[in-house]
Amino acid sequence: MPNKKTEELEGVAIRFTGDSGDGMQLTGTKFTESTALAGNDLATLPDYPAEIRAPAGTLAGVSGFQIHFSSKEISTPADQPDVLVAFNPAALRANIDDVRPGGMVIVNTDAFNDKALARAGYDEDPLPALRDRVKLVEIPLTRLNREALKDLNLSYRDADRSKNFFALGIMFWLYHRSMDPTLRWLESRFKGDIREANVRVLNAGYAFAETTEMFPVSYVIPSAKIQPGTYRNITGNTALAWGIAAAGTLNDCPVFLGAYPITPASDILHELARYRQFGVRTFQAEDEIAAISTAIGASFAGMLGVTTTSGPGFVLKQEALGLAVMTELPLVVVDVQRGGPSTGMPTKIEQGDLLMALYGRNSDCPVAILAPSSPGDCFHIMIEAFSLAVKYMTPVVVLSDGYLANSAEPWLIPDIASLRRSPVKHHTEISNFQPYERNPETLARPWAVPGTKGLEHRIGGLGKDEITGNVSYDPRNNERMIELRAEKVARIANDIPPIEVNGQDQGGLLLVGWGSTHGAIYAAVKEARENGLNVSNIHLRHLNPFPSNLADVLSRFDQILVPELNQGQLSRILRAEFLLPAVPMIKQQGQPFQISEILERIRAMLREEN
Amino acid sequence: MADAAVNLTQKDFATDQDVRWCPGCGDYSILANVQRVMPEFGIPRENFVFISGIGCSSRFPYYMNTYGMHTIHGRAPAFAAGVKASRPELSVWVVTGDGDGLSIGGNHLLHAIRRNIDYQILLFNNRVYGLTKGQYSPTSRIGMKTKSTPDGSIDYPVDPIKFALGASATFVARTVDVDAKHLQQTLRRAHEHKGTAFVEILQNCPVFNDNEWIEVENKKTRSEAALVLEDGQPLVTGSKGQRRGIRIENGIPSVVKLGDEEDPVAAGVAVHNERHDSPAYAFALASLERPNFPIPIGVFRSVERPAYDEMLSNQVTQAIEKRGEGDLHALLHSGDTWTVE
Ligand code: SF4
Numbered sequence: 044m045p046n047k048k049t050e051e052l053e054g055v056a057i058r059f060t061g062d063s064g065d066g067m068q069l070t071g072t073k074f075t076e077s078t079a080l081a082g083n084d085l086a087t088l089p090d091y092p093a094e095i096r097a098p099a100g101t102l103a104g105v106s107g108f109q110i111h112f113s114s115k116e117i118s119t120p121a122d123q124p125d126v127l128v129a130f131n132p133a134a135l136r137a138n139i140d141d142v143r144p145g146g147m148v149i150v151n152t153d154a155f156n157d158k159a160l161a162r163a164g165y166d167e168d169p170l171p172a173l174r175d176r177v178k179l180v181e182i183p184l185t186r187l188n189r190e191a192l193k194d195l196n197l198s199y200r201d202a203d204r205s206k207n208f209f210a211l212g213i214m215f216w217l218y219h220r221s222m223d224p225t226l227r228w229l230e231s232r233f234k235g236d237i238r239e240a241n242v243r244v245l246n247a248g249y250a251f252a253e254t255t256e257m258f259p260v261s262y263v264i265p266s267a268k269i270q271p272g273t274y275r276n277i278t279g280n281t282a283l284a285w286g287i288a289a290a291g292t293l294n295d296c297p298v299f300l301g302a303y304p305i306t307p308a309s310d311i312l313h314e315l316a317r318y319r320q321f322g323v324r325t326f327q328a329e330d331e332i333a334a335i336s337t338a339i340g341a342s343f344a345g346m347l348g349v350t351t352t353s354g355p356g357f358v359l360k361q362e363a364l365g366l367a368v369m370t371e372l373p374l375v376v377v378d379v380q381r382g383g384p385s386t387g388m389p390t391k392i393e394q395g396d397l398l399m400a401l402y403g404r405n406s407d408c409p410v411a412i413l414a415p416s417s418p419g420d421c422f423h424i425m426i427e428a429f430s431l432a433v434k435y436m437t438p439v440v441v442l443s444d445g446y447l448a449n450s451a452e453p454w455l456i457p458d459i460a461s462l463r464r465s466p467v468k469h470h471t472e473i474s475n476f477q478p479y480e481r482n483p484e485t486l487a488r489p490w491a492v493p494g495t496k497g498l499e500h501r502i503g504g505l506g507k508d509e510i511t512g513n514v515s516y517d518p519r520n521n522e523r524m525i526e527l528r529a530e531k532v533a534r535i536a537n538d539i540p541p542i543e544v545n546g547q548d549q550g551g552l553l554l555v556g557w558g559s560t561h562g563a564i565y566a567a568v569k570e571a572r573e574n575g576l577n578v579s580n581i582h583l584r585h586l587n588p589f590p591s592n593l594a595d596v597l598s599r600f601d602q603i604l605v606p607e608l609n610q611g612q613l614s615r616i617l618r619a620e621f622l623l624p625a626v627p628m629i630k631q632q633g634q635p636f637q638i639s640e641i642l643e644r645i646r647a648m649l650r651e652e653n
Numbered sequence: 654m655a656d657a658a659v660n661l662t663q664k665d666f667a668t669d670q671d672v673r674w675c676p677g678c679g680d681y682s683i684l685a686n687v688q689r690v691m692p693e694f695g696i697p698r699e700n701f702v703f704i705s706g707i708g709c710s711s712r713f714p715y716y717m718n719t720y721g722m723h724t725i726h727g728r729a730p731a732f733a734a735g736v737k738a739s740r741p742e743l744s745v746w747v748v749t750g751d752g753d754g755l756s757i758g759g760n761h762l763l764h765a766i767r768r769n770i771d772y773q774i775l776l777f778n779n780r781v782y783g784l785t786k787g788q789y790s791p792t793s794r795i796g797m798k799t800k801s802t803p804d805g806s807i808d809y810p811v812d813p814i815k816f817a818l819g820a821s822a823t824f825v826a827r828t829v830d831v832d833a834k835h836l837q838q839t840l841r842r843a844h845e846h847k848g849t850a851f852v853e854i855l856q857n858c859p860v861f862n863d864n865e866w867i868e869v870e871n872k873k874t875r876s877e878a879a880l881v882l883e884d885g886q887p888l889v890t891g892s893k894g895q896r897r898g899i900r901i902e903n904g905i906p907s908v909v910k911l912g913d914e915e916d917p918v919a920a921g922v923a924v925h926n927e928r929h930d931s932p933a934y935a936f937a938l939a940s941l942e943r944p945n946f947p948i949p950i951g952v953f954r955s956v957e958r959p960a961y962d963e964m965l966s967n968q969v970t971q972a973i974e975k976r977g978e979g980d981l982h983a984l985l986h987s988g989d990t991w992t993v994e
Contacts, residue, residue, distance in 0.1 A: 080991050224989050266993075275990045285984060292981050299739045319972035321979030324965060326738055329764035333731035336724070336761075340704070340735025343722055344743070348735065366725050456985045493720040493736070493743050496699045501668070501714050503723025504707075513670065514715065 047253075048260045054083075054113025055218065055264060056121035059210075060138050061130030062099050063092055063106040066207040071108025072451075073211055073228070077220035079276040079453050082266025083112040086562060087451045088120035088635065093306065093389045100162040105137040114265040118562035120450065122637035128210060130154060130184075132163035139173070147178040149213070151206070153185035180257050184209060191247035192240050201237075205244045212248020219263050222249065270455060277454040279418035279447030280307070283377065284314035286425025287349055288321045289462065294429060296467035297322040299341030301334040301350045306389040307445045308379040311351045331356035335363040335376065342372040343502070345469055345492030347429055351377040353445075354396050355386060358403070364438055365404040368528060370502045371479075371488050373432035373439075375425070376410075380444040382633040391633025392446040394558050394608040400440045401587060401616070407525050409532040411439040412587040416561035418447055419454035424584065430465040435535055436487040442586070444608075446559040446635050473497035478512035486531035488512075533588050542590040546572060546579025549599035552648055554580035555625065556606055557613055560636055564606055567641035578645050586613070594621050602648055604628055606641055661692040668718045674709060679830035679856035683777065684716055686836045691719075694744070694844055702745045704733040706753040709784050709858070710777040713748040727758025730765035730774065734961075737772050741962040744844070745772040751792040752782050755811055759791075766820035769848040771960035773840075776813055777830075777854050781862035799861075814939040814953060817851040818932045824850040825935060825953040830857060831870050835881075835950060842952055848960045855948075869948055880941065882951030884927045887917040888938075890947045898922030899946070901937045908946065927955040 057074070061067045068089055078085050088109045097104030111121040123143040129135040131154040142148060155168060173179050188206040189199060208225075215222050222245060229241050252258050291298035300323065302312040316325045324341075328334035335350040342348035352360065357378040367374045380396045382388030400412050411431055415424040421443060428439040470476070470489035478500040479488050491498040500512065508515040509523055544553070546568060556564040561582045568580045581596060583589065597603060597617065603625040605614035611627030618625050628644050630636055666688040674680045691701065701719035705711035707726035714721030724732045729747050737745045747765075754762050754776045765774065781799065782788040788801040792813065796805040817825045824846040828839040836854070843850035855866040868878035880890045880899065888899035889911065896911040901923045909920055918924060926934065935954040941947065973979075 076989055080989060082991060082993060269993055271993050273986070273990050273992045275986070275988065288979065288984065289981055292979060297739070299735060301735060318979060318984075319969045320976040321981075321984075322969060322973075323979075324739055324969065326734070326965075328731065328734075329760055332728060333734070333761055333764065336728045336731035337735030337738065339724075340722075340732035340737075341739040342735075343720075343732070344702075344736040344740040346739045362725050363728065370722070456990065459982050459985075493702045493740065494699055496697065499699055499719050501703075501717075501721035501723065503714070503721075504725060505723065 047258070049263055050260050051263045051265065053115055053264070054111065054117060055126060055262065056109060056111040056124045057126040057128065057214065058107055058109040058124035058138060058141070059128045060105060060107040060134035061207070062133070063094070063097055063104045064099060065106070065130045066204075067091075067106045067108050067130070070207045070211050071110060073225045074214055074220065075110050075451055076224045076276060077215065077222070078110065078112045079274065080224060081220060081264070083114065083264055084117050084267040084269060085110060085112040085451070085453060086117055086120045087111070088446070089449045091390055100131055100133055100159050102133050102137050102163065105134050107134070107138060112264060114267050116267065116269070118566045119635070119638060122639050128214070130207070130210075132160050132165055132169070135169065136163045136165065142177060145177065147180060148173060149180040149182060149210070151184035152181045153183050182213075182257065187247070187251060188244055191244050195236055195240055195243075197236060197240060202240065205240050208241050209244040209248035209251075212245040213252040216249045216252035217258060217261050219261060222246075269453070272455045274453045274455055276451050277418055277422075278449055278451045279415065279421040279443055280310040280379070280449065281314055282418055282421035282454065283415075283425055283443060284311045286422040287311070287315060288318045288323055289422070290426050290429035291321055291323060291347055293426060293462055293464045294347065294433065294467050296345070296347050297324065299338060299346040299348050300325045301328050301337035301341070301348070302326070303328050303331045303334045303352065303356060305331070305353045305356045307381055307448045308351045308353045308356075308377065310448070311377065311379075331359035332363060335360040339363060339367050339370075339372060339374055342367070342374050343370070343492070345490070347373070347375070347433070347467075349375040349377065351379070353379045353381045353389070354383050354399075357396060357399060361399075361403045364410065365406075365408050366504045367438040368404070368408045368410060369504050369507070371436045371528070373429070373436055373490065375428045375432055375439050375441060377441045377443060379448050380442060382445070388633045390445065392444055392559070392608060392635055393631060393633065394442070394444055394560070395612070395631070396442060397557075397586065397609065397612040398615075400442060407529065409529050409587065411435070411437055411532055411535050412442060412585075413439060414442040414558040414584055414586055415447060416558060416582050416584055418450055418452050420584070421447060423457075426463055430463055431535055431538060433465060433467055433490070434487065434538070435485050435531055436490060437532060442558060444559050469495065470498065471495060477510045478502060479507060480510055481527070486527060486534060536588040536591045539585045539588070539590050541592040542581050542583065542596055544579050544581055544596060547577075550601060551577030551579065552602045552604060552645060553597070553600035554578065554604050554606060554641075554645070555583065555597075555613065555617065556580065557583040557586055560606055560608065563636040563638050563641055566638045567645060570638065571642055571645045576645060576649055578649070583613075589620075597621055597623055602626070604644065604648055606630075606636055606644070608635070659695050659697050661698060663688045663692065665698060666691045666718050668716055670715050672716050673712060675860050677859040678709070679779065679858070680710060680713070680777065682830045682833070683775075683836065683854055683856065684713065686833050687840060688717070690837045690840045693841070696744050700743050702733075702736055702743050703748060704729050704736065704745065705748040706758055707784070708750040708753040708782070710748055710750040710856070711753060727753055727756070728761055729753070730758065730761040733772055734765055734768070734770050737770050737962045738965055741771065741966055747772060747774040749774065749776050751776065751778045751780060751813070752790045755813060755816065756791045762816070763820045766817055766822045766849050766851060768961040769823055769958055771848055771962050773843045773850045773852065775852050775854055777856040778813055779856045779858035779862055780865050781858055783858050783861055787861040812939060813853040815936065818935050818939060818954065821932070822851050822954065823848040823958050824955045826851070827853045827855065827950055827953070829855045829866065829869050829950060839952070842955070846955060848958055868943065869950065878943065878947055880947035880949045882925050882938070882949050882953065884925055884952070887922045887924050889917050889922060897947075899941065901934065904933055904937050906937050906941055906946065927952050929954070930956070
């Protein structure tokens with residue numbers, strides 16, 4: 044065995060890329076699990092095509108998974124990968140321009156034949172030219188993998204399916220990761236030859252990396268100094284589903300989820316369908332409208348009604364959402380935003396639905412709007428959403444997005460006792476019961492549910508009398524009810540913590556973000572401040588109503604920049620609400636912000652100022 | 654659910670709201686008869702929920718002193734599904750119309766029925782849009798002249814009974830707004846049924862489509878125009894001198910003239926059976942239309958199959974039995990975790 048060197052690094056970003064059939068998401072996920080256990084801070088970004096099986100070997104079919112891990116605090120999957128693993132020419136072509144100059148590129152040379160090169164649009168073999176630009180590691184992966192499996196009775200086709208695990212074995216050795224979680228997973232998931240094949244090639248890849256001359260150095264990334272506690276790795280969709288299940292337990296009220304399959308929200312339905320033991324009832328409805336309608340029906344019946352969807356489905360839900368506003372029932376609507384408009388780019392990232400959430404219904408029809416800022420925050424925001432929905436008898440919209448949904452981070456598992464509990468108490472007082480008589484503090488109407496004697500009443504979408512809720516077309520009453528519903532949502536601000544500035548209290552440039560862009564904005568501001576720039580940031584988790592100190596905070600800064608993955612929706616609202624010259628920073632390419640883009644914009648704005 | 658201690662009357666089910674249908678509307682009679690049979694079920698009033706969509710018929714919940722929800726156009730079966738799937742112990746009634754249920758809400762009606770959710774769906778069929786003032790509806794006859802079809806409708810109508818049968822309904826019935834006795838009997842049967850009970854109620858809209866069902870509403874013509882379905886009885890209609898029977902061969906119905914004393918079964922007339930496994934027989938019945946045939950009134954089909962809400966509740970119970978009550982701490986710590994000191 045050659046005597047190899049070990050080098051310590053602060054952090055690395057690796058991107059696994061291949062055909063959508065090559066198992067890149069799985070490879071990335073398994074590498075992430077071991078990295079989490081190694082105690083590194085990490086962030087991941089899966090990027091895959093919407094087609095289930097796009098034509099093999101084409102640029103359209105390239106699937107990628109990026110993981111950034113470090114011994115320091117990190118907040119994004121990194122702008123540029125340090126290492127690219129490319130399973131075929133198309134994967135190389137689609138990703139090579141992103142690689143950090145001088146970075147490492149590992150390719151499966153067996154896949155670089157004339158046919159595959161042509162399919163990827165290469166006129167000639169790109170590898171020779173690459174050798175000067177990057178550390179190119181050329182591995183005959185397909186052959187090595189077949190070799191490792193030769194005495195198993197597998198066809199080449201079946202054998203080739205496991206070559207991603209050969210590569211995973213290599214990467215485990217290269218970065219000193221434990222293979223145990225993956226081996227355990229294989230043990231529990233597969234049987235017979237398939238299990239044997241995967242275990243064997245994982246070990247073979249590891250042994251290959253250890254002995255080959257191609258890797259003279261392996262790398263150690265020390266564990267990060269992070270807050271003590273028990274951690275796990277979590278994606279936004281899983282955290283969100285768990286937050287829903289938790290809300291049922293914490294509030295002593297069963298959850299009902301009405302949902303219709305839609306990318307990238309379906310995983311929430313899949314996850315919750317497994318938790319019937321929590322009393323969770325999931326209902327796969329016939330369409331998006333039925334999904335929200337069943338959830339509202341369940342809320343009327345006294346459950347915690349929730350529906351989950353993405354942009355095109357959220358459009359369809361707007362009429363029913365209006366009914367939930369009118370009938371003043373608690374309801375949570377999750378929109379996992381995706382690239383649009385129309386069908387758009389279902390697996391890509393965008394924050395394009397803020398204005399729809401605010402204004403998408405007929406007439407003036409306000410709902411509360413929350414947005415989680417990290418995958419783990421999806422858990423906490425759901426608990427908050429249900430609590431507000433019940434306390435204020437109002438629909439609450441939660442705007443997640445495709446980035447939060449699928450990316451993962453280490454998550455400090457919260458102590459159950461520390462979580463907000465708001466046990467549901469349905470109205471039972473019979474004397475003087477009026478369906479629309481409001482709580483003087485919150486303006487919430489009583490939640491009286493079927494089965495409660497003496498509280499029989501009818502609700503619906505027609506204009507209603509201020510107290511009795513009976514149908515009313517009285518002009519003044521109508522305006523008064525519209526004002527009351529708006530005032531009720533505005534009062535939610537009493538339950539929202541004041542916004543805290545990261546950086547300095549006043550002066551200079553303030554970045555205002557919301558949702559999944561938190562990591563990139565935070566990292567850019569951090570770096571800018573380390574370089575002596577006068578910049579701070581706030582991140583809004585509450586978009587309607589805003590935290591009550593927002594106007595005050597905004598007014599203390601000289602310039603306001605609002606980075607958003609849309610055409611400037613939040614900046615438009617800030618300008619309208621606060622009459623401030625908030626400047627939008629726009630990106631709508633189906634990709635998250637890069638730290639460098641934001642940094643550049645910060646520099647430009649501060650230069651103009653001087 | 655019947656509770657002997659529950660002693661309610663028709664009046665207990667009326668609200669203080671002014672009923673706002675046009676004078677002479679068939680809905681009045683339907684409302685009165687629904688209020689009339691409710692007390693018989695022995696269910697506390699607070700356990701009834703009436704859910705409607707949009708349209709004349711959908712005002713119904715406002716007039717029932719129970720829990721109720723007037724929802725949005727076409728979606729009542731979905732709202733009601735949420736109520737019933739989460740609270741199976743409630744008695745849930747959906748009230749809809751031909752436009753609400755079969756046009757904008759056709760999809761929800763289809764899926765509610767195929768899921769066999771244990772609730773009643775009352776579809777008031779007046780073959781016209783009333784609330785929007787008189788456009789043709791999906792059940793209107795071809796050629797019907799309305800505001801939106803001045804040259805006559807060129808839309809082929811959908812038949813509610815065939816629609817329900819096509820969606821694998823376990824209970825399908827048809828009754829008439831002004832036939833109090835038959836309407837009440839049909840409501841009783843619908844309530845007894847476990848699973849989705851679909852009831853088409855032929856309803857007159859005197860303002861926009863008067864006399865659409867006059868032949869079966871009018872006592873004089875009814876005996877010939879209507880074929881009253883009774884389980885185990887031959888399909889015979891008409892009074893003395895006009896007796897006719899329905900024969901069904903290879904799924905095709907035909908009319909057989911019968912002598913006053915003639916044995917219909919011997920003459921090949923079909924004997925009504927609500928419980929055929931295949932819906933083909935009920936389908937043949939559903940194809941009987943005026944003027945060539947009498948209109949069948951009564952229960953077309955009534956078969957048993959587990960209801961969605963019941964099966965969902967069973968899954969919840971079984972999950973708790975198998976995995977124990979949900980434990981949040983265990984969930985959050987499931988899979989790989991690590992501890993930072
Ligand atoms: S328009 Fe027709 S259906 Fe509607 S209330 Fe008047 S009579 Fe009845």
